[in-house]
Amino acid sequence: MDSIASFTIEFRIYTPEGELKIIKCTIESTFNTEDKVMILQGVDQDVTAQKIFERELVKHERLKAIGEMSSSIAHDFNNSLQAMVGNMEVIKLQKELSDSTQIGLQNIESIISDIAGRVVALQKFGNIAYADSSVELIDFNELIENSLKQTRPLWKDKKEKEGWSITIQSDFKEIPRIRCNRGELKAAVYNLIKNSIEAMPEGGNLSIKTGVKKAGIFATFTDSGVGMTEVNKEKVFEPFFSTKGFELGRGLGMSGAYRIINRHQGDIRVLSSEVGKGTTFEIIFPFVKQEVAQPMVINQSKSNDSLNVLWVDDDLIITKLVDTLVKSIGHKITVANSGKMGLKHLESNPCDIVFTDLGMPEMNGWELIDAIRKKFGDAIKIIVVTGWEVEESVKKEKGIDIVLQKPFSLEMLKKVFSNI
Numbered sequence: 245m246d247s248i249a250s251f252t253i254e255f256r257i258y259t260p261e262g263e264l265k266i267i268k269c270t271i272e273s274t275f276n277t278e279d280k281v282m283i284l285q286g287v288d289q290d291v292t293a294q295k296i297f298e299r300e301l302v303k304h305e306r307l308k309a310i311g312e313m314s315s316s317i318a319h320d321f322n323n324s325l326q327a328m329v330g331n332m333e334v335i336k337l338q339k340e341l342s343d344s345t346q347i348g349l350q351n352i353e354s355i356i357s358d359i360a361g362r363v364v365a366l367q368k369f370g371n372i373a374y375a376d377s378s379v380e381l382i383d384f385n386e387l388i389e390n391s392l393k394q395t396r397p398l399w400k401d402k403k404e405k406e407g408w409s410i411t412i413q414s415d416f417k418e419i420p421r422i423r424c425n426r427g428e429l430k431a432a433v434y435n436l437i438k439n440s441i442e443a444m445p446e447g448g449n450l451s452i453k454t455g456v457k458k459a460g461i462f463a464t465f466t467d468s469g470v471g472m473t474e475v476n477k478e479k480v481f482e483p484f485f486s487t488k489g490f491e492l493g494r495g496l497g498m499s500g501a502y503r504i505i506n507r508h509q510g511d512i513r514v515l516s517s518e519v520g521k522g523t524t525f526e527i528i529f530p531f532v533k534q535e536v537a538q539p540m541v542i543n544q545s546k547s548n549d550s551l552n553v554l555w556v557d558d559d560l561i562i563t564k565l566v567d568t569l570v571k572s573i574g575h576k577i578t579v580a581n582s583g584k585m586g587l588k589h590l591e592s593n594p595c596d597i598v599f600t601d602l603g604m605p606e607m608n609g610w611e612l613i614d615a616i617r618k619k620f621g622d623a624i625k626i627i628v629v630t631g632w633e634v635e636e637s638v639k640k641e642k643g644i645d646i647v648l649q650k651p652f653s654l655e656m657l658k659k660v661f662s663n664i
């Protein structure tokens with residue numbers, strides 16, 4: 245009897261136009277009773293699109309997992325930092341601290357503020373600290389020009405000193421404004437330019453173009469540098485992928501740029517790259533549909549009489565600290581270690597302001613806020629105290645008056661009271 249065996253192989257080909265295609269070949273052999281191949285048939289299938297899609301999916305999932313992990317680390321750090329700041333503020337409330345204690349406290353404060361800055365960067369990587377209020381309409385051409393000026397020491401001064409020269413060509417078309425967070429996008433563009441320069445250790449040319457096409461507003465960055473292999477092209481947006489050694493912080497430039505641009509509903513990709521010839525990256529942003537609300541302006545001049553405060557947080561160290569801090573500002577405070585206890589207190593006691601944590605067992609902060617708004621309308625001010633940044637739209641929808649970012653200082657707490 246005849247028997248059939250089949251197997252598949254995958255290979256890459258280049259079309260005469262130089263385009264890479266991934267081909268899946270399925271081969272089926274039919275053997276006769278003497279084990280001789282009688283029929284050999286094969287089907288070639290172009291699976292390029294499917295492979296690209298799968299790869300994108302894996303990349304997306306991987307970045308998402310790293311993002312979630314960094315968010316949860318950031319969250320825990322924030323709580324610990326809050327406890328540290330709170331304790332320091334309590335120590336500072338004591339009169340007659342010695343000079344050396346005061347200097348020590350100042351040093352610790354500056355270290356904490358350093359760590360808090362890093363935590364914000366972690367959160368940003370985790371996609372959490374992205375608030376609508378920090379988004380504005382900006383001129384992309386101007387932002388690129390600006391980044392070029394900022395990177396000038398890298399492509400001009402340093403290169404000339406080394407005896408090489410890098411020329412920059414720019415071809416900026418008139419483009420509509422894009423909706424983004426200026427600081428974040430600048431960091432992404434800065435990294436693109438820096439990478440291009442690093443790819444041209446012996447000088448070369450960087451050409452930057454902007455314009456409009458069907459998909460949106462684009463910018464391309466073309467360098468005449470070392471280029472990338474096929475494998476590197478696939479890995480370029482992976483966190484910690486670097487061909488430049490093992491220094492700390494290496495390999496986060498392009499993965500960071502990828503996340504930032506994606507967060508703005510944009511896209512970044514390697515348009516082309518060839519070893520020894522150079523690389524072109526392309527960024528595309530969607531056209532803006534609606535104007536952006538102006539960021540909230542904080543009024544700092546109001547003062548209040550003594551207020552009744554309820555502070556809800558499941559962390560006993562934090563409630564103990566805020567009890568001292570709020571009293572030091574001259575307000576009355578009751579603390580509750582769960583949403584349920586807080587709500588019970590509100591039913592039989594007057595209250596002007598509720599401060600609440602978000603992540604709590606049983607009844608979480610969001611449920612508590614809903615319950616307060618349902619029972620008391622907007623008679624009570626609600627301040628959310630959290631390490632996460634809460635989006636403007638969520639704030640509005642839930643009726644949150646102010647978001648107090650952890651870790652907060654006594655000064656920030658005072659500001660909240662003068663703003664309500």
Ligand code: ADP
Binds near residue numbers: 485486493496498499
């Ligand atoms: P780093 O620059 O710290 O290595 P990045 O995330 O910025 O990390 O870039 C990752 C890697 O991608 C680089 O190490 C390099 O191999 C490659 N790469 C990025 N941009 C370019 C470019 N313009 N030309 C060639 N290779 C590049």
Ligand code: MG
Binds near residue numbers: 435438439495498
């Ligand atoms: Mg880099």
